[in-house]
Amino acid sequence: MTRAISLHDVSKAYTRDARVVDRLSLDIAPGEFLVLLGPSGCGKSTVLRMIAGLEDIDEGRLFLDGEYGNDLPPSERDMAMVFQNFALYPSMTSRDNIGFPLRIEAPHADPAPRVDATARMLGIEDLLDRFPGQLSGGERQRVAMGRAIARHPSAFLMDEPLSNLDAKLRNHLRAEIARLTRELGVTTVYVTHDQAEAMSLGDRVAVLRGGVLQQVGSPRAVYSLPENVFVAAFIGTPRINLLRGLVRAPLDGAMTISLGKQFLRLPEPLSLDHQLLRVQQGREVIVGLRSEAVRIAGPAAARTGEVALTGLVEHLEFQGHEVLVHFNTGSRPALVPELEAPRPAPDRPARRRREGGTVLERLRERAGALRAGPVVTPDAPARPDPASAFASASAEPRVPGDFIVRTTPDIRLRHGMQVPLLVDLAHLFVFDQYGRRICPSPDRLPDLEE
Numbered sequence: 001m002t003r004a005i006s007l008h009d010v011s012k013a014y015t016r017d018a019r020v021v022d023r024l025s026l027d028i029a030p031g032e033f034l035v036l037l038g039p040s041g042c043g044k045s046t047v048l049r050m051i052a053g054l055e056d057i058d059e060g061r062l063f064l065d066g067e068y069g070n071d072l073p074p075s076e077r078d079m080a081m082v083f084q085n086f087a088l089y090p091s092m093t094s095r096d097n098i099g100f101p102l103r104i105e106a107p108h109a110d111p112a113p114r115v116d117a118t119a120r121m122l123g124i125e126d127l128l129d130r131f132p133g134q135l136s137g138g139e140r141q142r143v144a145m146g147r148a149i150a151r152h153p154s155a156f157l158m159d160e161p162l163s164n165l166d167a168k169l170r171n172h173l174r175a176e177i178a179r180l181t182r183e184l185g186v187t188t189v190y191v192t193h194d195q196a197e198a199m200s201l202g203d204r205v206a207v208l209r210g211g212v213l214q215q216v217g218s219p220r221a222v223y224s225l226p227e228n229v230f231v232a233a234f235i236g237t238p239r240i241n242l243l244r245g246l247v248r249a250p251l252d253g254a255m256t257i258s259l260g261k262q263f264l265r266l267p268e269p270l271s272l273d274h275q276l277l278r279v280q281q282g283r284e285v286i287v288g289l290r291s292e293a294v295r296i297a298g299p300a301a302a303r304t305g306e307v308a309l310t311g312l313v314e315h316l317e318f319q320g321h322e323v324l325v326h327f328n329t330g331s332r333p334a335l336v337p338e339l340e341a342p343r344p345a346p347d348r349p350a351r352r353r354r355e356g357g358t359v360l361e362r363l364r365e366r367a368g369a370l371r372a373g374p375v376v377t378p379d380a381p382a383r384p385d386p387a388s389a390f391a392s393a394s395a396e397p398r399v400p401g402d403f404i405v406r407t408t409p410d411i412r413l414r415h416g417m418q419v420p421l422l423v424d425l426a427h428l429f430v431f432d433q434y435g436r437r438i439c440p441s442p443d444r445l446p447d448l449e450e
């Protein structure tokens with residue numbers, strides 16, 4: 001039997017001053033493969049351990065198949081966990097390791113038929129008589145999976161089970177986990193910080209940041225309509241280009257988004273989404289352009305909806321089938337603090353940005369920002385403003401190659417070349433200064449096949 005797992009406003013704090021999981025609500029359907037994705041320390045393992053019953057739930061409720069389950073001991077939850085550090089008993093063969101939980105559950109039953117069936121499923125029949133010390137990392141992980149599968153649990157809880165393995169083996173086992181869980185039809189909650197893994201495995205992906213759920217949806221939905229800039233930046237390779245922009249909407253002229261030295265002129269008649277940007281007139285926004293939204297071509301080649309920019313080639317990343325070109329477009333990148341590599345400190349004193357709008361407007365914005373999470377203001381103050389979401393690189397030495405475009409390896413480019421670019425505005429994302437998506441409009445119904 002497979003089970004439904006529901007979390008209602010679940011919170012957890014290890015110390016009095018900070019919640020590591022904050023009012024998390026999630027409904028996981030029977031047989032679903034849900035991936036919990038987020039950066040290190042965001043609370044993924046804590047959530048998994050609360051579902052398993054290995055960690056107490058401080059606030060909120062857990063339901064297993066609709067029944068209140070907060071106080072159910074782990075042994076009665078009928079779930080199998082697979083960890084990153086596949087702890088096998090070193091003095092037992094693979095056969096005994098896989099059979100061990102079966103012997104505990106049913107001391108008088110012969111575990112052999114189930115162990116053999118599981119080994120066949122995983123293709124590890126040859127390894128059954130070996131000890132863990134005689135197995136490679138990948139083989140050990142397969143035996144650990146076998147131990148979870150043989151029990152026929154009603155849910156699998158997997159905590160970064162592949163992160164100790166090399167890339168090739170990881171891809172191989174990833175496909176195997178997808179196949180096995182589909183065949184078994186067992187509800188699976190899978191924790192990872194690797195977005196590619198999350199996207200390739202999950203029926204749905206739940207993105208966590210600092211213990212707060214940012215978005216949950218199909219891989220397609222979280223990629224195509226990220227609710228905020230954190231999700232947009234966390235999902236997708238190469239990373240979405242995030243630039244600071246300023247909306248200009250004169251009454252008698254074309255609407256533009258200024259990117260510092262260049263601007264995007266929104267084509268007329270304005271689409272509904274672009275019309276809605278008018279209210280941002282004079283405000284700082286964050287422009288998000290995934291690499292597929294930009295191509296290298298001159299203005300003469302522009303199709304409807306494409307506008308021209310230029311970029312200076314700063315770095316070329318040869319990937320074999322494609323090249324990632326890092327351009328300098330003279331714009332200021334918007335940085336999402338948790339996702340940035342350490343950067344050099346600003347060389348001029350930080351200055352606090354003045355907030356615009358009425359007090360009520362500012363309060364509303366701050367309330368909204370809580371969901372998107374804390375962000376950092378432009379001109380990077382030493383202490384991040386708890387209500388704001390981004391750091392701007394304006395006060396820092398210029399970040400080389402602020403804008404990444406994918407291209408085929410046959411295009412000949414050299415460092416220092418000024419290259420014409422075309423931006424497809426149908427793929428334009430705009431986020432407000434707190435990181436919430438404002439374009440495409442959050443109210444728009446996604447035209448996605450879910």
Ligand SMILES: Nc1ncnc2c1ncn2[C@@H]1O[C@H](COP(=O)(O)OP(=O)(O)OP(=O)(O)O)[C@@H](O)[C@H]1O
Pocket residue numbers: 014015020038039040041042043044045046047193
């Ligand atoms: N037993 C504990 N006591 C105190 N703090 C803890 C404990 N376990 C975890 N934490 C803290 O809670 C936060 C969330 O930890 P958790 O292990 O859930 O993160 P995670 O998302 O799984 O991270 P990673 O990807 O690095 O495994 C971290 O800041 C961690 O330091």
Ligand SMILES: [Mg+2]
Pocket residue numbers: 044045046159
């Ligand atoms: Mg963890």
